[in-house]
Amino acid sequence: MLDPYERSAEYLDLMIAETWQSLGPALAEALQQVKAGPGPVVDVGAGTGRGVRAICAALPGGDPVLAVEPSSAMRAVLLARVHDDPQLRGRVTVLAEDAAHAPLPDALRAIVAVNVLGHLPPAERRALWRSAARALAPGGALIVGVAPPFTPQRVPRTRMASVTVGALHYEGWATAEPSGQDEITWHMDYRVLRDGLPLSEVTVDYRWWVASESQLAEEAAEAGLAMRPAGNPDLGLHLLTRHGE
Known part of the structure; x- marks a missing residue:
């Protein structure tokens, strides 16, 4: 899996x-x-x-x-x-x-x-x-x-976290879309920046059941x-x- x-x-x-x-x-x-x-x-x-x-x-x-x-x-x-x-x-x-x-x-x-x-x-x-x-x-x-969310609904893009470690800055962004009768799919973006300029970005999707x-x-x-x-x-x-x- x-x-x-x-x-x-x-x-x-x-x-x-x-x-x-x-x-x-x-x-x-x-x-x-x-x-x-x-x-x-x-x-x-x-x-x-x-x-x-x-x-x-x-x-x-x-x-x-x-x-x-x-x-x-x-x-x-x-x-x-x-x-x-x-x-x-x-x-x-x-x-x-x-x-x-x-x-x-x-x-x-x-x-x-x-x-x-x-x-x-x-x-x-x-x-x-x-x-x-x-x-x-x-x-x-x-x-x-x-x-x-407690029901399948869209979650607008939101910055979930912002952390600086040493010379680098790390950000976590999240959005979600309904993907089933009782689930959503989260789209998570993790960005690494230096002096405000992006160094790397990782995007991960995962299923999330709501109730x-x-x-x-x-x-x-x-x-x-x-x-x-x-x-x-x-x-x-x-x-x-x-x-x-």
């Missing part, structure tokens, strides 16, 4: 750094709302590991963390980040799987799936709800990120999970727990 991040992974950690300045504390706050006691935590679609680092900082007790990431290019950054931090190296296991096929341990304290749901076709998304309902310990929670918050809540309910917002609504984090917990 073609890896959409093979050509863009070198830029992505730079592009998301500013977002994680607010998302990291929000994820930490959401984890503090989880009622389950100590136990394993799974980060599904761990990417370059910024979420893994936030999880470990929020839960300093040493809970083992399983970082699931299917992209070898993203995993290279993830594994380097884990190895270089003694606080992560002893507790984080990196697994080369995707959300649909990753074996989840039993009695999980939490499952984190931030910036992941759009990668999952509806059937795989429903499978994630069912897997979480089986694998979570009593009081455990699945923490997901829900972001617009409204109410639709996601209905799907989760079918698996026995109740969904509720967590923290700042602008960040789109939600907690899913078994009904009655």
Whole structure:
């Protein structure tokens, strides 16, 4: 299967750094709302590991963390980040799987799936709800990120990130077009400039499945999970727990 991040992974950690300045504390706050006691935590679609680092900082007790990431290019950054931090190296296991096929341990304290749901076709998304309902310990929670667009619609070209490293400037641009009944195609452009002049540009397209918050809540309910917002609504984090917990 073609890896959409093979050509863009070198830029992505730079592009998301500013977002994680607010998302990291929000994820930490959401984890503090989880009622389950100590136990394993799974980060599904761990990417370059910024979420893994936030999880470990929020839960300093040493809970083992399983970082699931299917992209070898993203995993290279993830594994380097884990190895270089003694606080992560002893507790984080990196697994080369995707959300649909990753074996989840039993009695999980939490499952984190931030910036992941759009990668999952509806059937795989429903499978994630069912897997979480089986694998979570009593009081455990699945923490997901829900972001617009919620319906197939055009997203105008927007600069998503702008970062300077040394003498070079890096920009990330995004636009999207409807490409199916419940999906869009993102067109991502990553530009490298020096003194305002372009040095290189990489363009990557990838599919993204969309769903409204109410639709996601209905799907989760079918698996026995109740969904509720967590923290700042602008960040789109939600907690899913078994009904009655």
